[in-house]
Amino acid sequence: MAEYGDHESSGNPLETLRHSSAHLLAAAVTELYPDAKYGIGPAVQDGFYYDFDFGKPISEADLAAIESRMRKLAQADIPFVHETLSRRQAVDEFTNRHQDYKLELIADKVEGDEVSVYRTGDFLDLCRGPHVRSTKDLKAFKLLRVAGAYWRGDEKKPQLTRIYGTSWPTPKELEAYLKFLEEAELRDHKKLGKDLKLFAIDDRVGPGLPLWLPDGATIRREIERFIVDEELARGYLHVRTPDVARLDLFRQSGHAQLYKEYMYPPMIFEDGEELELRPVNCPHHIVVYQTELRSYRDLPLRIAEIGNNWRYERSGTLAGMNRVRSFALNDAHIFCTPDQLMDEVRGAIDLALYFSKVLGIDEFRFEVATRDNVKDKWLGDEVQWAEAQGALEEALESMGQLYTVKAGEAAFYGPKIDFQVHDAHRREFTNSTVQVDFQMPQRFDLEYVAEDGTRKRPVMVHRGAAGAMERLFSYLIERYAGAFPTWLHPTQVVVASVRDEFNEYAQKVGAELRKSRVRVLVDTRSERLDRKIRDAKTKKVPYIAVVGSSEVETNSVNLNRRGGERETVSVEAFLESIKAEIAERRR
RNA sequence: GCCCACGUAGCUCAGGCGGUAGAGCAUCUCCUUGGUAAGGAGAAGGUCCCCGGUUCGAAUCCGGGCGUGGGCUCCA
Known part of the structure; x- marks a missing residue:
């Protein structure tokens, strides 16, 4: 867990930028919420966060105001000033500011009498740095969300409000990152599922x-x-072994004692039998091992x-x-x-x-x-x-x-x-x-x-x-993103007839492919070809085999591949090539 | 489990400062037979997550649940 001593930026410029952004966030928060106490605020992958105790919780709706205060401070060109205080001075400073969490960190984490701090205008933070020169160097940041986070990662300790943000050297990079987030949203397995x-x-x-x-x-x-x-x-x-076993099996393995919090309560029957849904497979496999004396x-x-x-x-x-x-x-x-x-x-x-x-x-x-x-x-x-x-x-x-x-x-x-x-x-x-x-x-x-x-x-x-x-x-x-390789895709081929009159041929092609265990959907709906193509593309089907009069004549299909190219091939050639692709599990 | 947000038709979402709701897509029916990403018309579809409370009246306000998402802790 990141704490004083290991959350400091290492000198990597991007980390420094983000760590400074965290300070800027804390500076804005302490201006807007004078009673807020701040915890820690490191750089993380793609951004930064800072943990606060607001007294009463804030919500994402409050982020806009905090962010605009950050902008204001950034434009004000406030320098990040490094100071070394004596332990006594540091304790006084943070006591005056009622910063209990910082005092705790000084007590627990700082050794010796020198305490490294950074000042940004009125804002003072316990910190080793390094930092950017001035708040003006922070040009492209955005607050993203709030979350709860336990103080020092401990469930038993108070829960603080963590504000996450992202920060980049240039607005262009920020924009690219936000775009990346949008695209990630489209790939999200919950949505695609x-x-x-x-x-x-x-x-x-x-x-x-x-x-x-x-x-x-x-x-x-x-x-x-x-x-x-x-x-x-x-x-x-x-x-193949059962999903349940007598609870005693898990007592012997130690799971009943050491893994209890993750286990379902046992099913207890009238005669006292206790059956347990297994959290792991090992005890069953051990029993398999012990079905005979092994050499x-x-x-x-x-x-x-x-x-x-x-x-x-x-x-x-x-x-x-x-x-x-x-x-x-x-x-x-x-x-x-x-x-x-x-x-x-x-x-x-x-x-x-x-x-x-x-x-x-x-x-x-x-x-x-x-x-x-x-x-x-x-x-x-x-x-x-x-x-x-x-x-x-x-x-x-x-x-x-x-x-x-x-x-x-x-x-x-x-x-x-x-x-x-x-x-x-x-x-x-x-x-x-x-x-x-x-x-x-x-x-x-x-x-x-x-x-x-x-x-x-x-x-x-x-x-x-x-x-x-x-x-x-x-x-x-x-x-x-749902476009599975052919061997995995649930529908490997859609056969789409151009008009109803070609449905019979489409079915024939479908049956031919199915004989080789190719997963085919024959689209014989009374819809226009456009519609059939669109529906198959939406499902990211790897091959759409279009059939119309010329295909019927030559016993072929016109292939519309997921990659984009189109080509007329004989049914036989298509079958051979897709069979090979599936057998080799080509990507 | 804890913090924040969210929960309206199968899906994606509007709307609603309290008077029992709407669109597009999907579904069904009919028309249309159209060569490479949405043809047209109509119909059907909702205890507005659940339970309480306030109120003449709650989808809307309040409280409590449940669920989902993002975090924390934990983990395949």
């Missing part, structure tokens, strides 16, 4: 419980077939399933298909020896990279989430952790992949690699993950018979190579 009838979320079913409509379900089926076939080819064993010859054993998980996410965190309460994870649990760990991690990363390549996930980055030394929230001994962490990092390095390390972000049972992608609005989220686990093997007393006949404990790797189907789908909708 509705427009293209891919999925629906209905109050009567419940929040976070999406319904996959026929076209969405078609895309999901294609993705699942692709995933399962590829995993089978790579030595995974696909299983070292069986390892690595890779048990996979596109398994449904149920997590009672807090209502405020739900978001379209990206964050739901019931989702299908492309999950697998690899049981292996410590010696095999590296290769298995590499294999999992390689698979995730392959899925990404085929699905079109071009922009991503890796994060290695490790334990930190401060907290005692980690289970297991440090040597194991160090080994596992080393294996993860070495795997990435040996594959030439760059990564960042996030200390303290590991799962309680082991370190992990997260595969970070971002949506149309550049909001980042985890799609796939590779996690090393020493806890479950211990809790379930997993073992295998080693070469020397002794019983040994396997290591477990949890991995979701393509993530959850729901989240992946939300990503793909935005990635392609």
Whole structure:
């Protein structure tokens, strides 16, 4: 979390500009709301924010006035002045201003007797800088929205009002950014999901419980077939296990204790039976592992399933298909020896990279989430952790992949690699993950018979190579703006007859394509061709095959491709080419 | 869960300072047979999110819910 000490701009000019914009915002706010207390105000991706305690909350309607005050201050050409105060002076200054949050930061974060502050006219802020020279350097900013944010990121602390804004060196860049936001709006999976009838979320079913409509379900089926076939080819064993289990299973795994807040309450029956909707698949897969005595010859054993998980996410965190309460994870649990760990991690990363390549996930980055030394929230001994962490990092390095390390972000049972992608609005989220686990093997007393006949404990790797189907789908909708590659598109071809008299031929062409499992819609409505083309284009169908008198004569179709080019080809040639495109999963 | 905003026909939205609502698209019917992004006409369609309160009267005002969106916290 950004706090004094790490929210300062690094010297990157754009960050400096945005950080100065945050100060300008706070200066305007303190003029308009003299009782407002200010918290922190860093530069963030694409802009900045500042947190305030207004006493009583403000709303977005108030932003216009604040922004125009900012403009006024910007035009006034007020310099950003750096000063170093003694601790005593600083405390006096902020006490006079009733700035309790700043006083708290001075007490907690400032070491020594020197306190760095910046003055902008009457406004004084605890800050290391650097800043732009004058408010006049801030030429292109806009306030975007207000939000609640807990003081110092802590739910138990008071909630402040955060004002978000964006700031750019020139008005032209600001305009381009606002345009980008507008375009992101058009790609939004929630909007396109509705427009293209891919999925629906209905109050009567419940929040976070999406319904996959026929076209969405078609895309999901294609993705699942692709995933399962590829995993089978790579030595995974696909299983099917139930969405529920006795609560005791999750007591043994530790989820009932450590993961309780995300779990649905158990179903308790008259005879005392307690069944629990599973929040994760691992316990079921462990039971699969234990259906027989395993030998070292069986390892690595890779048990996979596109398994449904149920997590009672807090209502405020739900978001379209990206964050739901019931989702299908492309999950697998690899049981292996410590010696095999590296290769298995590499294999999992390689698979995730392959899925990404085929699905079109071009922009991503890796994060290695490790334990930190401060907290005692980690289970297991440090040597194991160090080994596992080393294996993860070495795997990435040996594959030439760059990564960042996030200390303290590991799962309680082991370190992990997260595969970070971002949506149309550049909001980042985890799609796939590779996690090393020493806890479950211990809790379930997993073992295998080693070469020397002794019983040994396997290591477990949890991995979701393509993530959850729901989240992946939300990503793909935005990635392609609904214009899915042919192999994924629910309607691969629309056959459009020019007039009713060609309907029969259109049906014949459609039937021909369908024989090869091409998904075809034959548009025989009594509408003009224009209309049929428009409707198909609106649905972003990759091929529109127009048929009229000349096509009937030559047994051909006139193809209107999504890219734009048009061409008359024989039905046979079209069929061959689209079959190849689908088989190769071309983008 | 918390903060802010929003919730009117299947969809996108008007309207309404209190007198029970309107458009376009979609749907249905009829007419139209038109070669590459919306042919025409008509019909049908709404407990204005839900529950309370104020009022002669509430979609409109007030209160409480529920849901959605953007954030916070959390996370696949």
